[in-house]
Amino acid sequence: MSLLKRLLQTAGRLNWILGASVVAGIAATLLQLGLLWGGFLVLFQPVAHWWLWLIILALAGGLCRFGEQYLGHLAAFKILDYLRNLTYQKLLYLAPAKLDDQRQSDVLKLLAQDIAQIETFYAHTLAPVLIGVGLAIGLTVGFWLAAPVLGVIALVAYALIGLIIPLTSRRHLATLAQQQAQADASEQRQLTALITGRQTLQQYAAISARTATLNQTTQAYWRVNRKRSLRQTQNAVGMQLVVIVSLAAVIAVVVTQQLPLILAVIFPLTFSRLLDLGNLPGTLSGGLLAARHVFAFLDESPRVVETGQAKLGPIQAVALTDVAFAYPQRPTAPILRHTDLRLRAGERVGIVGPSGAGKSTIIKLIMRWYTPDQGTIAVNDRPITTYSLDQLRQQINDVPQVAQVFDGTLRENLTLRVTAFTDAQLWQVLDWVHLTAAIRRLPDQLATQVSRDRPILSAGEVQRLELARALLHPSSLLILDEPTSNLDVVNEAVILTAVQHHYSGTVILVTHRESSLALCDRVLELNHGQLRPRQHAGNPVETKGKGGK
Ligand SMILES: Nc1ncnc2c1ncn2[C@@H]1O[C@H](COP(=O)(O)OP(=O)(O)OP(=O)(O)O)[C@@H](O)[C@H]1O
Numbered sequence: 001m002s003l004l005k006r007l008l009q010t011a012g013r014l015n016w017i018l019g020a021s022v023v024a025g026i027a028a029t030l031l032q033l034g035l036l037w038g039g040f041l042v043l044f045q046p047v048a049h050w051w052l053w054l055i056i057l058a059l060a061g062g063l064c065r066f067g068e069q070y071l072g073h074l075a076a077f078k079i080l081d082y083l084r085n086l087t088y089q090k091l092l093y094l095a096p097a098k099l100d101d102q103r104q105s106d107v108l109k110l111l112a113q114d115i116a117q118i119e120t121f122y123a124h125t126l127a128p129v130l131i132g133v134g135l136a137i138g139l140t141v142g143f144w145l146a147a148p149v150l151g152v153i154a155l156v157a158y159a160l161i162g163l164i165i166p167l168t169s170r171r172h173l174a175t176l177a178q179q180q181a182q183a184d185a186s187e188q189r190q191l192t193a194l195i196t197g198r199q200t201l202q203q204y205a206a207i208s209a210r211t212a213t214l215n216q217t218t219q220a221y222w223r224v225n226r227k228r229s230l231r232q233t234q235n236a237v238g239m240q241l242v243v244i245v246s247l248a249a250v251i252a253v254v255v256t257q258q259l260p261l262i263l264a265v266i267f268p269l270t271f272s273r274l275l276d277l278g279n280l281p282g283t284l285s286g287g288l289l290a291a292r293h294v295f296a297f298l299d300e301s302p303r304v305v306e307t308g309q310a311k312l313g314p315i316q317a318v319a320l321t322d323v324a325f326a327y328p329q330r331p332t333a334p335i336l337r338h339t340d341l342r343l344r345a346g347e348r349v350g351i352v353g354p355s356g357a358g359k360s361t362i363i364k365l366i367m368r369w370y371t372p373d374q375g376t377i378a379v380n381d382r383p384i385t386t387y388s389l390d391q392l393r394q395q396i397n398d399v400p401q402v403a404q405v406f407d408g409t410l411r412e413n414l415t416l417r418v419t420a421f422t423d424a425q426l427w428q429v430l431d432w433v434h435l436t437a438a439i440r441r442l443p444d445q446l447a448t449q450v451s452r453d454r455p456i457l458s459a460g461e462v463q464r465l466e467l468a469r470a471l472l473h474p475s476s477l478l479i480l481d482e483p484t485s486n487l488d489v490v491n492e493a494v495i496l497t498a499v500q501h502h503y504s505g506t507v508i509l510v511t512h513r514e515s516s517l518a519l520c521d522r523v524l525e526l527n528h529g530q531l532r533p534r535q536h537a538g539n540p541v542e543t544k545g546k547g548g549k
Pocket residue numbers: 100101327329330335353354355356357358359360361362
């Protein structure tokens with residue numbers, strides 16, 4: 001009930017549109033019944049201009065039906081639009097830390113399916129149900145006025161169809177809806193893994209095994225779906241029986257009490273909208289489950305709460321002092337303990353250490369994806385929390401291990417949201433990372449469309465594109481997290497040389513490759529949660545010479 005209340009609160013003024021659709025729906029049904037009643041009456045006692053009255057009734061009924069549909073769809077699209085916007089904003093607010101530990105397919109399911117299900121529930125379940133309830137009350141009163149016993153029969157029949165039958169199957173249908181949602185989520189996860197990992201699966205001839213598992217999940221989904229349909233069909237049959245039995249009772253009353261025959265004719269037609277109530281448990285539980293997912297997501301608080309307002313100029317110093325950290329999902333498994341790190345302006349520091357030691361975690365703490373459990377992080381001698389997240393992130397460019405390609409042109413991939421860059425600036429950074437020739441060869445050059453699934457460029461070229469993006473956007477701290485791990489020596493040298501000659505800020509390089517450490521002034525090793533100077537650091541490739549950006 002509280003979910004329903006929250007849904008209605010979230011919908012806000014859209015409830016008025018939905019309310020108007022409900023009123024139009026009730027009016028349309030009453031006018032249609034009136035048309036039938038009038039048509040039946042004039043068969044026996046024609047009145048003056050009866051045809052005009054019938055036309056007016058038909059037109060008014062049609063207009064109300066149109067209004068019901070129009071307003072219902074308007075409310076549906078508006079709620080869809082509103083909830084999507086709300087969740088996109090929340091997604092931005094929670095990113096990146098919260099998404100670091102969320103299953104991507106679950107987030108996608110939430111944005112696509114759950115919200116669509118809420119929309120269906122809000123506009124296409126709630127409205128018909130309210131229309132059904134409104135009509136049931138109105139018609140019961142109407143039949144009662146004709147003959148009290150007819151009012152009782154109508155009330156019992158409407159209550160059975162709208163209340164008793166749906167309520168008896170509510171728990172069963174809710175469980176089935178939950179099982180179906182779980183099977184659906186599992187199917188989506190497997191499908192995403194199958195598509196993204198297709199090359200690996202092909203290589204290890206594991207596609208058929210994975211497809212078999214996916215098939216089993218799909219079958220499980222359809223099994224639950226069948227059970228749900230069967231239960232809904234049983235409900236529908238039960239309701240039809242109620243209609244037949246109550247109609248027989250109404251005919252008996254009309255005949256014995258010599259009431260107008262039209263009452264018996266009209267009675268079964270009054271169920272047309274009430275039968276929608278029978279679908280309530282299925283759609284209600286599905287819709288409420290989706291609402292629970294969406295509201296749980298909307299209620300999540302970010303890992304890092306923005307408190308600072310201070311402006312941040314170029315980063316001159318970063319200091320981690322006695323930092324301890326464990327991921328919130330695994331609080332008993334600390335990744336960092338008593339970690340210290342000092343970075344001075346313009347120096348290039350390499351961080352090495354075994355896989356899983358926590359190197360990327362240090363980066364995430366510096367970028368404030370997370371807050372340390374203990375110790376302090378200072379930037380330019382002030383606590384990192386002094387600065388707003390925007391200010392901090394404007395000063396830091398991060399080149400991740402897996403290069404990101406976005407749907408759009410190569411130009412858009414380089415500039416992202418900044419439109420002020422000139423083509424000359426773009427070609428300059430592309431030149432630094434040796435991509436000019438490859439892109440000039442493309443028919444549309446910078447306007448070439450690329451996407452994550454179809455990057456057009458090779459893995460090495462995409463990695464260099466990522467670095468070009470980082471060199472294009474001004475920053476004072478460049479973080480390179482395994483930027484060369486997938487590259488050959490030629491591409492590695494291009495990346496290191498580009499950073500060496502064209503980046504004048506501070507650099508943190510996380511790497512497993514000994515050869516990449518040649519870029520660094522000093523190398524720190526992370527072991528058992530602590531950073532210490534490495535004994536045998538690689539020698540710098542050449543004397544540090546930096547061109548300005
Ligand atoms: N979002 C997360 N939630 C929970 N645990 C995480 C998360 N990210 C990383 N971890 C865990 O924290 C530990 C350190 O991970 P991290 O990525 O920092 O290691 P790393 O030294 O960079 O490893 P690699 O060299 O393999 O990239 C790992 O055991 C990892 O499983």
